[in-house]
Amino acid sequence: MKPMVEITNVNKYYGDNHVVKDVSFSIFDGEFLTMLGPSGCGKTTTLRMIAGFEEPTNGSILVGGENVSDKEPFERDVNTVFQSYALFPHKTIYDNIAFGLKMKKVKKEEIKERVTEMLSLVQLEGFEKRMPSQLSGGQKQRVAIARALINRPKVLLLDEPLGALDLKLRKQMQIELKRLQKKLGITFVYVTHDQEEALTMSDRIAVMNGGILEQLGTPDEIYEKPKSKFVADFIGESNVFEARVEEVQKGALSLRTETGTVTAKNDACVQNEIVYISVRPEKLQFSEKEVEGFHLTGVVKEHIYVGSFIRSIVVLQNGFEVKLNRLAGSDLPPVASVTNLYWEKEHAVVMHSRQHQIFSLIDNVDLGEHYETETAL
């Protein structure tokens, strides 16, 4: 697949505020790529740089192999669906959708044909003569999508397009948007802060945090193999432990957390390295007796029935609350009892810690000394 959008070492400063930090990634032709991250992480800014509303402080953006740095928004082959819809309030639905073609001086008959085609694509036949103020939020959003798609852009940029809709309508529109994208084969760059939305709709997800691209991958990769603590935390639910690598055996690691020893698998770790371990709540297990490789005990705080599964909370010695999801009907240790926790070592994801953080409580003098020598290097 050839890349449709290539973003290379893009930085954006607003004054001293560094909001997009050396971001590089490619978006393939016909792909549904989602930029996901918490509010204020620079998603909109990145999107606006692709659209041409903002200029990168440095770095380059290519659309269809062509550098667009010097191009005005109206000269780029990309169109945008704004979160606020941004329909022209004084124009009818017909004129709103026809606007792009009118600017390109397309013939009247062709405009009519294509607007009709678009209206049926977004299921708004018969709405030609209405004004935007006479539409519901969902209908406005469809008009905004039709208005952008009628230009047959190479790339469609969508900035939280469903953010203002209620949950039920949002779910429905998610399905429709995905269907539309598949049908038309247009590259979609979709921005959202809703991880569930990102996981269900996207071919690939770019997870952003604080202006940094944390990870780019398929929903599966992002969920199963988060590369950073942030991604593990942000996508789905996870228990993240900080640990030091005590022993590296063939593929299996013995790790020391603040509250006990655990085991995981990873080939890229070295001894004494500080890492994060992420374990999904459904992968954690209770055990009456200690399991080999694990020494992790806590007090059961509560069991909550959540539909088909039970959410259990176990408090470790340092106050850390571990979340477990168990199927309803499974054997559970009683509340207030002490229990052992473990996981299959394949089910834990080990991530290199970016900065070499140290435990807040150090029960092992050797560890502290060793760490100091390491940071001194």
Place this chain on the structure above:
Amino acid sequence: MKQAKEKIIKALGKIHAGLILLFLYLPIMVVVVFSFNTSKRNIVFQGFTLEWYGKIFENQRLLESFKNTIIVALTSTVITTVIGTIGAIGLYKYKFKGKGVVDALMYIPVVIPEIILGIALLSIFAIMKMPLGILTLIIAHVTFSIPFVVFTVRARLNGFDPSIEEAAMDLGAGRIRTFFEVTLPCIMPGVLAGAMLALTLSMDDVIISFFTTGPTSTTLPMQIYSMVRSGVSPDVNALSTLILVGTIAVVVITQGGLFSLIKTKITKKKI
């Protein structure tokens, strides 16, 4: 007992409203009635005549001043509206040093006593050695009405979503095209309101015009003012009546127009 009380309150309310209307409209009624009076004096109604109306159209100075008023009002309104609208957009869109000062300065022509503004304008025209006439009058009227256009347009812009402009550019419209296709129609109600204000202010200004006009460019309000110095004559009554009729006609047309617009909007919604 209670019903009787309510009746009394209602009656009092009606009397109150009637008195207010009387207070507002009695003077106007007097002007209209005496404009048809055969007597030259506004004391007793002696008989019906249209003589004074005919006299207006024979009064060359009056007609001349009316023409001046129209020229000054229309020209200054157009200039004011263009400058004021551009100014409002600039103040809305761009952040610059001293913007707060500029904002505050906009209020000064509004709050400053008219007589001071008149003297100030007269001084500057004198310094620049500009002969007083229609041109100075227009400049003066533009000066005092610009803030009103800026305020009305800005009020409109404050509710304007800037992404609407971005959407137009995104869809292939250049900057100028975007302005005329999207920005201007969106702020049009504010622009029109500002223009109406400027027109009204210009048409009935006396004080500033008094300082900035020349001997051949008297405006209608100034002409009327000079005519009533020796007492209100029936021809002034007739002229006032005509202006009154004109104003009412404008109000009815615009209100009626607005009314029918609202009506069509409502019916459209029902479809």
